[in-house]
Amino acid sequence: MIEDLATKAKNLTRQYFGRAISLYAPIYISNYCDNHCLYCGFSQRHDIPRKKLSMTEIEKECQTLAATGLQNILILTGESRLQSPVSYIKEAVLAASRYFPNISLEIYPLETAEYHELFLAGADGVTIYQETYDREVYKRLHPAGKKRDYDYRYESPERIAQAGMRHLSLGILLGLTDWRQDLKALFAHLRNLEKKYPGVEYSLSFPRLQKVAGDANDYQPISDQEMMEIIATTRLMFPRVGINLSTRESAAFRDQIFEFGITKLSAGSSTKVGGYNDREGIGQFNINDKRSLNDVKEMLIKKGYDPVITDWRRIGNE
Amino acid sequence: MDKPFIIAGKELKGRFLLGTGKFGSKEILRDTILQSGTQIVTVALRRIDLNLNEENILSYIPKGTILLTNTSGARNAKEAVRIARLAREAGYGNWIKIEVINDSKYLLPDNNETIKATEVLASEGFIILPYMHPDLYAARALVKAGAAAVMPLGSLIGSNLGLEMKMMIKILIDEIDEVPIIVDAGIGIPEHAKQAMELGADAVLVNTAVATATDPVKIAKAFAEAVITGRNNYLTKTADQSFMASASSPLTGYLHD
Numbered sequence: 001m002i003e004d005l006a007t008k009a010k011n012l013t014r015q016y017f018g019r020a021i022s023l024y025a026p027i028y029i030s031n032y033c034d035n036h037c038l039y040c041g042f043s044q045r046h047d048i049p050r051k052k053l054s055m056t057e058i059e060k061e062c063q064t065l066a067a068t069g070l071q072n073i074l075i076l077t078g079e080s081r082l083q084s085p086v087s088y089i090k091e092a093v094l095a096a097s098r099y100f101p102n103i104s105l106e107i108y109p110l111e112t113a114e115y116h117e118l119f120l121a122g123a124d125g126v127t128i129y130q131e132t133y134d135r136e137v138y139k140r141l142h143p144a145g146k147k148r149d150y151d152y153r154y155e156s157p158e159r160i161a162q163a164g165m166r167h168l169s170l171g172i173l174l175g176l177t178d179w180r181q182d183l184k185a186l187f188a189h190l191r192n193l194e195k196k197y198p199g200v201e202y203s204l205s206f207p208r209l210q211k212v213a214g215d216a217n218d219y220q221p222i223s224d225q226e227m228m229e230i231i232a233t234t235r236l237m238f239p240r241v242g243i244n245l246s247t248r249e250s251a252a253f254r255d256q257i258f259e260f261g262i263t264k265l266s267a268g269s270s271t272k273v274g275g276y277n278d279r280e281g282i283g284q285f286n287i288n289d290k291r292s293l294n295d296v297k298e299m300l301i302k303k304g305y306d307p308v309i310t311d312w313r314r315i316g317n318e
Numbered sequence: 319m320d321k322p323f324i325i326a327g328k329e330l331k332g333r334f335l336l337g338t339g340k341f342g343s344k345e346i347l348r349d350t351i352l353q354s355g356t357q358i359v360t361v362a363l364r365r366i367d368l369n370l371n372e373e374n375i376l377s378y379i380p381k382g383t384i385l386l387t388n389t390s391g392a393r394n395a396k397e398a399v400r401i402a403r404l405a406r407e408a409g410y411g412n413w414i415k416i417e418v419i420n421d422s423k424y425l426l427p428d429n430n431e432t433i434k435a436t437e438v439l440a441s442e443g444f445i446i447l448p449y450m451h452p453d454l455y456a457a458r459a460l461v462k463a464g465a466a467a468v469m470p471l472g473s474l475i476g477s478n479l480g481l482e483m484k485m486m487i488k489i490l491i492d493e494i495d496e497v498p499i500i501v502d503a504g505i506g507i508p509e510h511a512k513q514a515m516e517l518g519a520d521a522v523l524v525n526t527a528v529a530t531a532t533d534p535v536k537i538a539k540a541f542a543e544a545v546i547t548g549r550n551n552y553l554t555k556t557a558d559q560s561f562m563a564s565a566s567s568p569l570t571g572y573l574h575d
Contacts, residue, residue: 014530016476018340166393199393199420240423304342310367312391315400 337525440464478506515548
């Protein structure tokens, strides 16, 4: 059964995306966070060194990363409107757009007009995870902070689409609850968005939870085989939707699974604030695939895939 | 003798056009272009690296090939116009395949926006080959707007389903005489390309079926041959098709009963 599913998913991915995998990397610019997500290393309740990059430091991160050849980046902040206001994120986008043609954001939920402001500044996509669609679990794992408002987060993708963004990435954090239920709810969410905002390019991510120190909550670990099932099922249900896989997964696992539905891999990544120039500090999650961009490119070429670096030309958002 | 295949005054040797997306490597792409003898290839501007390093797709496209830059990623006419202008400024010539898609699920082209973009760009001297949904009114509007060819989809992009839009394409072939009709999208096997040519299309454009094949060079050659066969069949009327049934010997009953 799982073999049939995998074969179908592989064929569909090849048919709709070809032998091409896009590569990207995250840039963490701030880890201040007002949320209390019980499962997260950046949560407010953790006493970790907090850092927010200055514009000069952001430029330096961009320079270092751009020198590796990468062109697609994801700018991330912790969810603190106070520490990383929209004006700060906008400046960061403007700075990064001098180095990269394609910029996406993973930030706290905004109002439509704010998303539009960032779109005009040069951001083309936004990533926002609901984490879990189980309201009870959501409530329990987000005991305080703005993120506690399930509906405001759930409605964010609509505001992002209305703001004109080209790419929208959704996801669930695997392990918080029964993944089958969450996957079903994610599919319903996506299907609804597709109908209302057909022009947006959608992609999905399935990060597996990494338990942080001091977290006594019970989670439901996801096996490699279940990951395969999740990725392949998604491909069958949504043949043209992108699927991202980050470096929180190991190199061996990524090399094995990407052909079954993945369209975008991160490579040469750091999840630390300022991590491309300063190796000290704590990342949002542990990187299990520590290979450089070139190593990942080489692996793809060996497997008969074209590593896609150039995938967008800035055309002036309006 | 076949009449020459001409787009915007340029006489072309072959009737097989190739898309360059989805290939596993740029070396394979280059070999496929060379071996299939295709003269026009379409490349998305978004995929061309400005830095002109060794990975630049353009350095794998043989000299003498006509570069048909496409506006992939454009969601409306304005964006398509901007992409076309960027392509010309960057020195990629003025042959543009307009592709305006505002539906990420089916990747269907938006005919209205495509017509608008064609009007603007044709007036600026671009040679415009618009990708369109085979609708006769839209095709006429594109011709009026200055399109150098009309490229109706055979079926959904990447679907390999063949000529699902056959009847509508046939209508375009019958009614549009001013510019060539090139069937784009959905051509999944050489047989589909042959059918399109037998229908009377002037050319076909194939991408997915070649790029994702286990042997792109081999299948591209098969497509190029199928296009020639289909064209010959069309010229010799071996495959004349009608919307109405017709008896093979309509007078037999009268004369011999």
